[in-house]
Amino acid sequence: MASQATDPDRRGWYRRNEIAVTPWLFLLPGLIFFAIYVIIPIFQSFWISFHEWDGLGEKEWVGLANYERLLGGDRKFETSFWNNVKWLLLYLLAIPMGLFIALFLNQTVFGIRIYKSLFFFPFVISQVVVGLVFSWFYLPNNGLFDVMTGWFGIDIRGGVLGNPDTATYGIIAAGLWPQTAYCMILYLTGLNAVDPEQVEAARLDGAKGHKMLWYVILPQLKPATFIAFVVTIIGALRSFDFIAVMTNGGPFGSTRVLSFYMFEESLSEFGFRMGYGAAIAVVLFFLMLIFICYFLYAMWRDEREAR
Amino acid sequence: MRSTVKASLAALAATTMLAGTAFAGSHSAPLTGELRIISDMSNPAPRAVMEKLAADFDAMHPDLTVNLEIVDREAWKTQIRNALSANPPDVVNWYAATRMTPYVDAGLFMDISDLWAEPEFEALASTKGAMTLNGAQWGVPYTYYQWGVYYRADIFAELGLEEPKTWDEELANCQAILDSGRKCYTIGTKFLWTAGGWFDYINSRTNGYDFHIQLANGEVPWTDPRVRATFENWRQLIDMGAFIDDHQTYSWQEALPFILEGQATAYLMGNFAVAAMRDGGLDDSKLDFYQFPVINPDVDYAEDAPTDTFHIASGAQNVEAAKAFLRYVTSPDVQTWINAGDALGQLPVNANATVSDDKFIQQGFDMLSNNAGGGIMQFFDRDFPAEMASVGMEGLQEFMVFPDNLDDILERLEEARQRIYN
Numbered sequence: 001m002a003s004q005a006t007d008p009d010r011r012g013w014y015r016r017n018e019i020a021v022t023p024w025l026f027l028l029p030g031l032i033f034f035a036i037y038v039i040i041p042i043f044q045s046f047w048i049s050f051h052e053w054d055g056l057g058e059k060e061w062v063g064l065a066n067y068e069r070l071l072g073g074d075r076k077f078e079t080s081f082w083n084n085v086k087w088l089l090l091y092l093l094a095i096p097m098g099l100f101i102a103l104f105l106n107q108t109v110f111g112i113r114i115y116k117s118l119f120f121f122p123f124v125i126s127q128v129v130v131g132l133v134f135s136w137f138y139l140p141n142n143g144l145f146d147v148m149t150g151w152f153g154i155d156i157r158g159g160v161l162g163n164p165d166t167a168t169y170g171i172i173a174a175g176l177w178p179q180t181a182y183c184m185i186l187y188l189t190g191l192n193a194v195d196p197e198q199v200e201a202a203r204l205d206g207a208k209g210h211k212m213l214w215y216v217i218l219p220q221l222k223p224a225t226f227i228a229f230v231v232t233i234i235g236a237l238r239s240f241d242f243i244a245v246m247t248n249g250g251p252f253g254s255t256r257v258l259s260f261y262m263f264e265e266s267l268s269e270f271g272f273r274m275g276y277g278a279a280i281a282v283v284l285f286f287l288m289l290i291f292i293c294y295f296l297y298a299m300w301r302d303e304r305e306a307r
Numbered sequence: 308m309r310s311t312v313k314a315s316l317a318a319l320a321a322t323t324m325l326a327g328t329a330f331a332g333s334h335s336a337p338l339t340g341e342l343r344i345i346s347d348m349s350n351p352a353p354r355a356v357m358e359k360l361a362a363d364f365d366a367m368h369p370d371l372t373v374n375l376e377i378v379d380r381e382a383w384k385t386q387i388r389n390a391l392s393a394n395p396p397d398v399v400n401w402y403a404a405t406r407m408t409p410y411v412d413a414g415l416f417m418d419i420s421d422l423w424a425e426p427e428f429e430a431l432a433s434t435k436g437a438m439t440l441n442g443a444q445w446g447v448p449y450t451y452y453q454w455g456v457y458y459r460a461d462i463f464a465e466l467g468l469e470e471p472k473t474w475d476e477e478l479a480n481c482q483a484i485l486d487s488g489r490k491c492y493t494i495g496t497k498f499l500w501t502a503g504g505w506f507d508y509i510n511s512r513t514n515g516y517d518f519h520i521q522l523a524n525g526e527v528p529w530t531d532p533r534v535r536a537t538f539e540n541w542r543q544l545i546d547m548g549a550f551i552d553d554h555q556t557y558s559w560q561e562a563l564p565f566i567l568e569g570q571a572t573a574y575l576m577g578n579f580a581v582a583a584m585r586d587g588g589l590d591d592s593k594l595d596f597y598q599f600p601v602i603n604p605d606v607d608y609a610e611d612a613p614t615d616t617f618h619i620a621s622g623a624q625n626v627e628a629a630k631a632f633l634r635y636v637t638s639p640d641v642q643t644w645i646n647a648g649d650a651l652g653q654l655p656v657n658a659n660a661t662v663s664d665d666k667f668i669q670q671g672f673d674m675l676s677n678n679a680g681g682g683i684m685q686f687f688d689r690d691f692p693a694e695m696a697s698v699g700m701e702g703l704q705e706f707m708v709f710p711d712n713l714d715d716i717l718e719r720l721e722e723a724r725q726r727i728y729n
Contacts, residue, residue, distance in 0.1 A: 054409055054413070055388060056388060056392065056409060056410075056412075056413035056415065057412065057413045069726075075719070139556065140552070140553040140556060141553070157553075158552075158553045158555055158556065158708065159553050159556050161556055162553050162555045162556035162708075247497075248497065248498065250497060250499070250555060250701075250704065251555040251556075251704065251705070251708065252555075252701050252702070252704055252705035252708070253701055264697075267385060268385070268697075269381075269384045269385060269693075269697075270688070270693040270694060270696055270697035271693070271697075272388070272409070272693070273694065
């Protein structure tokens with residue numbers, strides 16, 4: 001009996017597999033919730049996108065018809081897609097602008113903490129408030145921006161947000177304000193971690209100005225740049241709030257992006273075409289997947305190099 | 308043990324059934340239990356009305372508890388779906404005409420044709436059509452209001468203008484107003500629906516009510532020459548510069564200062580705008596109302612008069628109390644007080660109710676009773692199916708800003724029509 005008790009194979013199953021099983025037990029609650037609220041709904045969206053459904057009655061199987069309509073010349077979709085591209089490209093301006101402000105603020109002057117927090121302020125206030133403030137700023141006739149362009153003799157017909165050629169850029173500019181602040185704070189923390197000895201050594205070697213920045217500082221800021229890139233891309237793809245507050249997709253739908261179009265089709269007052277909305281969601285999902293795959297690959301590569 | 312539970316359940320069921328038939332037999336039987344109402348009357352004045360309605364009805368029926376929940380009016384437009392499908396209340400607010408279709412088709416509104424067959428409901432005959440879908444009635448109206456042109460009487464007097472009766476007089480008036488350095492009409496099309504009002508009027512005045520409803524029902528292509536004629540007429544005003552600039556950036560409220568400050572002289576709007584204009588300092592000597600002028604003398608006047616309604620959910624638990632509440636809301640006395648000038652300030656749906664002596668309500672009542680022979684429209688976004696309405700109103704807004712895009716807009720709407728109605 002005594003020899004049996006010390007025999008490792010006679011221990012309980014859990015005891016034998018403790019090291020392998022315990023992490024999974026700790027992960028289990030998170031995995032269950034992630035599956036219920038994220039993974040399963042993704043596949044439900046795929047399923048719904050093959051149907052025509054008003055959210056109330058019976059689903060009607062339509063196969064790929066939603067995708068045929070969506071990708072076969074739906075002009076709202078095309079507008080939304082190109083607006084998304086504009087958002088993605090122009091939103092990246094937040095990174096160099098954030099870097100510039102961070103470099104500017106990274107000095108020891110009296111009261112620098114106050115300046116830093118003032119520059120960070122736009123990120124703290126709600127996106128809805130930023131959108132509202134900018135829409136007043138852009139108002140035709142009375143808006144400050146219209147007055148300022150008036151000094152140069154430029155008159156934008158309908159105001160920035162009322163003109164289909166300028167509205168999207170106007171909203172992106174509003175979005176850049178808080179996003180720049182966000183990138184700035186990332187770079188400020190990154191700058192704290194820059195090795196002063198390397199800077200010293202570079203200075204002895206005669207590096208100055210933009211060469212110092214490009215070859216010595218920036219490589220050390222690479223982790224901050226990566227995170228800034230990730231949050232900016234994500235911010236650009238979920239630009240929903242600004243559009244909803246500032247133009248509501250207008251004028252005549254020229255400022256829609258895919259997420260807003262998806263909301264309009266499926267959940268807005270005149271929407272409830274769940275199948276079509278789900279099809280847009282699926283397309284948006286695959287667009288995001290491209291970026292997600294790149295981020296995952298980049299992180300995996302970094303980890304491997306670090307080992 | 309199990310059998311006793313079963314037996315008592317059966318007995319309970321039998322008694323409730325008996326009670327149910329007893330209630331159905333007579334209206335005077337006391338109402339019991341709970342009546343759950345979800346209302347979208349969330350603006351201050353309507354909210355007070357709804358709360359008093361619920362409290363009064365509760366007081367009338369000692370054994371009945373009225374449970375009222377008021378939801379934000381805009382939010383309700385999307386929340387109603389969840390409210391009706393999961394744990395439905397007994398009574399809800401909604402809108403008349405095509406706006407009811409999704410809920411009727413999904414079986415979420417109760418067919419209350421039996422209520423409409425009661426003699427008291429003959430007084431509501433004028434609104435019966437708007438409550439009818441598939442040959443049955445699905446709710447009761449509780450208020451409606453007229454649309455029309457609200458104008459600055461003082462500016463008209465200053466320029467020596469009369470209320471226009473015909474399109475030519477309208478255009479001549481507008482030219483005189485423009486010459487005085489003002490705009491003829493204020494409008495804010497940011498949220499699109501205001502442009503729908505203009506289309507309703509110009510289209511029904513150009514082609515008549517029947518054509519307008521055919522278009523709403525998808526029976527006429529948008530590229531039809533008669534639709535183009537409507538846009539031609541509208542374009543006359545646009546080309547004159549009759550509307551305020553940059554209207555696509557304003558909501559209807561943001562467009563109000565133009566008429567309050569006299570930069571624009573008129574506003575095509577629903578009667579609900581009167582309260583805001585009075586608050587903005589226009590008393591009855593400065594503000595007046597006229598019916599949208601005749602364009603085509605061969606067609607009769609048709610008017611926008613949106614109707615707000617009460618419905619019983621098909622999953623209602625207390626149907627008897629719900630029906631009693633609908634009878635109560637539409638009764639002449641209640642109709643008189645809820646639509647009075649100090650309450651909703653709109654038109655009562657019951658012919659036996661007294662119309663408030665407010666100047667605009669009186670004019671609207673007179674217009675709708677005596678001068679709307681063509682028919683009553685519910686409004687663009689209630690007569691057209693939801694998807695057509697949203698695509699359509701976007702096209703109307705674009706037309707008002709870039710009238711040259713008309714061909715492109717009409718082709719897009721026609722494409723949408725062919726897809727939506729089949």
